[in-house]
Amino acid sequence: MPSAIIESLDHEGRGIARCDGKAIFIEGALPGERVEFSSYRVKPKFEQATMLVLHKASALRVTPKCEFYGTCGGCSMQHLEASAQVAVKQRVLENAFWHLGRIRPDLLLPAIQGPAWGYRYRARLSVFKRPSDGRVLVGFHEKKSSFIADMHSCEVLPPALSALLMPLRELIGALSVADRIPQIEVAVGEEQTVLLLRNLLPFTAADEARIVAFGAQHGVAMWQQPGGPDTARPLQAGAQSWLSYSLPEFGVSLRFQPNDFTQVNVDINRILMRKAMALLDPQPGERIADLFCGLGNFSLPIAARGASVVGVEGSVAMVRRATENAELNGLAERCDFRAANLFEATPKSIAALGKLDKLLIDPPREGAIAVCQALGEQAPRRIVYVSCNPATLARDAALLVGEKGYRLISAGVANMFPQTSHVESIALFERS
Incomplete structure (x- = not known):
């Protein structure tokens, strides 16, 4: 198994080593570390690899806070101390x-x-009902994969939203169109939090009742989007039809829809x-x-x-x-x-x-x-x-x-x- 000493980091947070004049980009490795690695992509001038064994750890290495780090593709630098990331x-x-x-x-x-944590006020969660066992997964994609990570929590989401990942699995699994909901858009405003379900087939009356009850139980506004962006609307009767955030230093407040672009x-x-x-x-x-x-x-x-x-x-x-x-x-x-x-x-x-x-x-x-x-x-x-x-x-x-x-x-x-x-x-x- 080849080994190398890491010289620096690239723009994706991968360790860079030099072996026989070739650049090796090693995921999970930090500058100054000596690692053993396995290459998964080999080109004449470079290789992409995964760290297998760490022999000498950097002083900047920290224990990732998230138990799904390394599987989930949402984060790539949790193993590096926060100020060093910057x-x-x-x-x-x-x-x-x-x-x-x-x-x-x-x-x-x-x-x-x-x-450094709980900062993500916007997110697009992927949803998938596995045909093999009927289990519903809700979260981010795995690293370098179209599969959805089997995650129960997320450290970069606000804690209240992270706590909803498992209840959302149960909710989606109980709906008649569980296999036709590919995404859930998460948007946090100052007055309310919206979960927008992208539904490719119409909800039944029973589905809508379950979704509305879920929102009431967890204190979130439930929306649906059966078509293009203009079809997004709240499921609860009389619900507020917008979110907002403020810029207090400038005395302004901006309204937006859950599927509008705003900063995360x-x-x-x-x-x-x-x-x-x-x-x-x-x-x-x-x-x-x-x-x-x-x-x-x-x-x-x-x-x-x-x-x-x-x-x-x-x-x-x-x-x-x-x-x-x-x-x-x-x-x-x-x-x-x-x-x-x-x-x-x-x-x-x-x-x-x-x-x-x-x-x-x-x-x-x-x-x-x-x-x-x-x-x-x-x-x-x-x-x-x-x-x-x-x-x-x-x-x-x-x-x-x-x-x-x-x-x-x-x-x-x-x-x-x-x-x-x-x-x-x-x-x-x-x-x-």
């Missing part, structure tokens, strides 16, 4: 900037951190908002664009600071939600929300937004390359870029710095997903 993510961001973009920020921002980690979102507003520094009289604006998460704090906001989002439903949120917060006069496909942005479409003093970009994993390419001579002097993918951020940053005349002033990570290798980050660009 340091790894900061290094991933730095490496992406340099190796992919050949740039470095003038300043590395302190990492944005929050609770409410605590980190609030701190990230504070940092984004400090970097953007919105001022009364300024005109600022919020691209990929969603339901107004960044737009409303910008408007609350006195600036005028042009919010652009690809989803018509989210544009409608953002408009409603601006009205509910008394900010409608400062907010102009528009629907447009920003992945097809052109100099003409960006110019049509009008003169902009500043710009905030918060794209999905694909990044915002079309937007960056479309910026012309009248581009805003300051850009705050919030990213969930260091690789696409580095690519876009290289274009902004190399072709559009910006400097990468500062950048840092936000630990939105503790115990995982996911890297959220924020960067500030300026040009004279």
Whole structure:
């Protein structure tokens, strides 16, 4: 059985060793450790492997809190001490900037951190009724598998939701359409928690009665979604038809539906908002664009600071939600929300937004390359870029710095997903 000494960690939290000039990526191994491993994928220049025997443990190794860690694919870094996880993510961001973009920020921002456990206020739980024995499984997928982990609890879910995993198995198993419910969407708001059942066949009256009784017993709102996103609705008669979260520092509250995109980690979102507003520094009289604006998460704090906001989002439903949120917060006069496909942005479409003093970009994993390419001579002097993918951020940053005349002033990570290798980050660009 081959052995190796781990040199560093990669962007997925795997240990990296070198054997005969080849990189070996070993799951579960940490820098400084000597391990024996077994490769499951062999290529000419690299191998992917699993650690089998640990001979020398790192001082940063900790005992995983979750008993299903290693089987469940929801977490990948529970064996690494929490502050070291953040340091790894900061290094991933730095490496992406340099190796992919050949740039470095003038300043590395302190990492944005929050609770390491029980932080996940949004989750998509998979559901499967096994034909072999009729058992129902509810949870996340196993590592590198389409199977659902046989898990009884989850340490990154709020404790009250973790405690519902086993009762949910019993509930689904008692329904007439148990084998036609592939997912349960979990969404926690400030007034209520929603469990949205994705049902591919209609519920019977008896099913609905069971589901409503379950919600009453456990203090959660039960919803169903028999078709597309627009079909989501509460099962209880007269139930509240929305959730909300607040950003107290900016005096705003945002409403959303359980299947809308919102940030998973409410605590980190609030701190990230504070940092984004400090970097953007919105001022009364300024005109600022919020691209990929969603339901107004960044737009409303910008408007609350006195600036005028042009919010652009690809989803018509989210544009409608953002408009409603601006009205509910008394900010409608400062907010102009528009629907447009920003992945097809052109100099003409960006110019049509009008003169902009500043710009905030918060794209999905694909990044915002079309937007960056479309910026012309009248581009805003300051850009705050919030990213969930260091690789696409580095690519876009290289274009902004190399072709559009910006400097990468500062950048840092936000630990939105503790115990995982996911890297959220924020960067500030300026040009004279």
